[in-house]
Amino acid sequence: MTNKKLVKKGAALALALAITVPALSPAEVAAQGNLKVDSVQFNGMKAPSTIDEMVKTYTTATVTVKYKNGKEQTFPLTYKSLFKSEDKVATVNGEEIPAGTPIDVNGKPIVDPSSPEKKYFVSDAPDSNSLLNPINGKLYMITHYEYQTVDAAGQSAYGLVPASMSLTELTQDPKTGELKQKSVKKIDFSAVNGLWIPCNGSLSPWNTHIGSEEYEPDARQFLDVNSKTRSQVETFAQFYFGDKAKANPYFYGFTPEISVDNKGNASVVKHYSTGRISHELAKVMPDHRTVYFGDDGGNTGLFMYVADKEKDLSAGTLYAAKFNQTGTENGGSGDLEWISLGHATDKEVENIIHSGITFDDIFETSEVPAEGFTAIKQYSYGKVEYLKVKPGQEKAAAFLETRRYAAMLGATTEFNKMEGLALNQQDNKLYIAISDQSKGMEKDSTGKDPVDHIQLPKIKSGVTYELDLQNGQKDSKRASINSSYVALSMHGLVVGEDLPEADAYGNTANVDKVANPDNLSYSEAMRTLFIGEDSGNHTNNFVWAYNVDTKELERILSNPAGAEATGLTAVDDSNNFSYIFSNFQHPGDEVADKAITAINKDELLKAVDEQIGINKTGGIGYISGLPSFTKMSDVNPSKK
Template sequence: MKNFRIGKKGTTIALALSLTIPALTPAAAASNNQVKIDSVKFNGMPAPTTIDKMVKTYTEASVDVKYSNGEVKNFPLTYQKLFKSEDKVAINKGELIPAGTPIDVNGNPIMDTSVEGNPTYYVSDAPDSNSLLKPIAGKQYMVTHYEYQTIDAAGKSAYGIVPASMSLTTLDQNNKTGELTQKQVKKIDFSSVNGLWIPCNGSLSPWNTHLGSEEYEPDARSFELDSTSSSRTQVESFAKLYFGDASKANPYFYGFIPEITVNKDGSTSVEKHYSAGRFSHEVMKMMPDKRTAFFGDDGSYTTLFMYVADKAKDLSAGTLYAAKFHQTGTENGGAGDLEWINLGHSTDKEVKAIIDSGVKFSDIFETSDVPKEGFKAVKQYSYGKTEYLKLKPGMEKAAAFLESRRYAAMLGATAEFNKMEGVTLNEKDKKVYIAISDQSKGMEASSTDPVDDIHLPKIKSGVTYQLDLTAGQKDSQGQKINSEYVAAKMSGLIAGKDMPSADAFGNTADVNSVANTDNLSYSEALRTLFIGEDSGMHTNNFVWAYNVDTKELSRVLSVPAGAESTGLFAADNLKGHSYIMSNFQHPGDELDTKNISAVDKVELIKAMEKEIGINRTGGIGYISGLPSLEDLKK
């Protein structure tokens, strides 16, 4: 998420929802005097307009439930904080450390020595994904990502040079009110998989494991051939801090999907899925068949991938596909048909064996600095400019699963998507929603790029798209794809609204529309798509609720100025209660005050420092007050 980001005054927008809940049995209906639900409506909130609200995470939204007997019950929403990433709540080897502090290969907290003579804990200010697992052995767990650290103790950039981490929180739930409180926080051990690279978004698998991510994979070409490249600097820094040995740096260790299993005794096990491909993994979202998955591939000049596992609930072996986008229109952001190119089949063991053999980029590809016969011109995220590549004999599997985006582009897939972020599923309608946070760069028409499949209108504030899923699809070679959940079409659902100039609060996108869509989570019960922003075009970022039936949009949460809304996770029924998990990260980081005239800029900065601090910590919490299942069955 970080990089490339583009950061709200407005009116209240009411959201009418058509609720889809399993019908009451006749006996249940009789016992409830035939009272049923007519509608559920989110009453939205205005954007903050005062400093005291601009520096807080809060909601003023509410939910109205209207029953068939005419009664309307209102449920005010509140934001509940669990803990901040700087809070010493994590138990590690019997020691309390900050929740956002990473641990090394030996399980020791990694220390920031940037200020001579004053070592301190590294503390990530960027909590991201949350997964509320279904109860295990009667206990409630939550997995949380800590994506990166923005600055070190000396005030210098620490992005990408410090190993990342995840935590496992044991939660207590008040049976009556549904209130959640943290009982215990533990760091998750990634030593079996060479540590954890920048974990962005994540998802809960249908079999109750957490599917994490490793975003912005280091470029293996630059790492090998350019000793001054950021890829070399970052991976070597990572290795020195994690292993205590910079010589263990290997870019091919990172850029995969880690799966975290919580065992009955509360211990965790971690497995990286190499057969799901290596690229800038934003999130992996599984389909109802428990075999098919779609991904966000974050960055500029990226690709839409699909994975089909051999067996349900088992991601250790499968086939990786990449999409070619055939544009059909520009309405509401854009539309196109999707053709799928088979990149190959592999297993985790096979790909890991290739990595462990010490393979380098130059073992996989020949390169040329100029066009040359037999070489394919591609442009993709990790290298960032046009390169001319030729696959070396017998290296198809290494290319497909270690250089997935490069290989996909060589085979004709589209590598022009920009800031492809969150992914979520609407199971009933067989639709996947996917976020294009910033529709520009490769998604615009270009006469200089090697390929120009996408030539859509520039919308810096982004577009949320929907993918239509269907069975019976064939790949580009005419071979049947063994899945009933293949995306055949892609079309714009919610387009952002760029403004020609900033308003008095510094917003450069319409404050009453979504800007830079990022985290996505869907509630089947409420027929509602929840959207979290990663925006520099809004001074405060928001969480929105969008009814897929009425097409109405409502603002339901505001996070501190300059912060990003992350960790979005809608839980419809956790022991009878519903939640919307939502974090914030790097408060104040993207606070651009030059266009703000509606409030005192100096006072706003002072208030940010006093309330939460700038680039110091992030918050983990949730929206509470949603109707419980008992309320909805009144």
């Protein structure tokens, strides 16, 4: 839909509503319990065009609800900020510190040694938000602080500084639903050796937060004492433990789960049996046992975990997918074959880690093709390897070197920038974002790669895929998979469009289509897939609403120039109110490199720096104004 059509549609709709429907607030509409919802449609906003707009996090979008009695009601949306990562709203040992400040193994805030004033580190990259269902009448939110872009001296601090999460107690206005932070506490990860780079996360069906640790440090390169990987993990350990000798790459790359008790105290476990990959996000299926994982990076895989018991991810079977391509239209398509990597418990894998195992204990290696060695290529190493699993080390290979072992067994490790996941439970569909469809996902023109399962069109602005979930499936060895939610195929759903050259605002992808999808979240009540961007191809990153019935795509939020849209979470019902959470991180990043002619780029950068701070802070907030669907007698809109 073009912007001009949006304006005309909005004007006509506003006139019709003024004549036929009284102006009602979301709460007032919710009170009319006899109303039944037929459909929900977002009415989008224009892309920002002025410096003032390009600096803000804002929305001018609306949402229209059509009721079964034929009437419609349109609700204006607004963006509300809760706090920024630099705000001193967190409390540690009675001291107020910035929300995004990491803490060490002893619970002390970590000091930036490059700061002349010895200030604390402050992450500029807030990510995942999970709004927990009320606990003992209180509302809590868990937020990730993914990384530190630069230190006080302006040097890269990515992956060197321990990451963190916060637990925020929120107040909720009973009439309007407006949220405000009451208290913010840092979550203690000392029981699991700290927190590596946490990207996205999700709320489990049993009301816990399922987090992530992406870009796992490569254990093979760690053995080289002069390697960048060794230096990174040792720096991390020095900051966290105060002792670089405690550096161990096998501590990181897993799935943390955070529980909050009735007193508001958080506890953490890491699920080692879910495999060690570049965990972007874990999404639990309605059976409370099956979990899918995004594996971020280049030459990555698609993984599925089936737990032994419901609501318990401490033991289960891990699978990896082989992609059998079926087409290239609309991004591409393929069938999925699932390869079992084995079964383990968290305790078994943890014991292997604490035995002091290294990469060389698990694999034999060769620098050239050799009999008995398997050629693979996967993300953490980045080039062709020739590997053989040592006798008796299959479990260690499967759960500590998951992607390598999967490739050795024939799974596909050619995906590029696999990001967020979302579930459409009613239709048994899983959505997955491929932020940048290139590199390993293109046809190998060199003939040097070990395999070439994926040969799809290069689409730098990415594709959001739809996966079909079914019951009664078997793995590659014809053994039954004990899950009702096995993905059998995937096909492109929402496809970006690359531009041959940048437009006047520096966009190298069509500004009216999604570029580089990252965070995904799905609303059952609105039958809408929300897509957040992590795009260098759009100067301003957006949040989009895609109606799975009408196939209409609408822009509903704009973030500051250079800032990534993160923490996307659609909440259909929290005490009878609905929200769309969305954060922004690293504002102003990479804008200086863009070919912007429509406005003065220097003035834009100055405005971002003065009003927010370039790579200094990030924002946590949500889109408000949505109607409540839970007080309606028909909660789920009917399909057209």
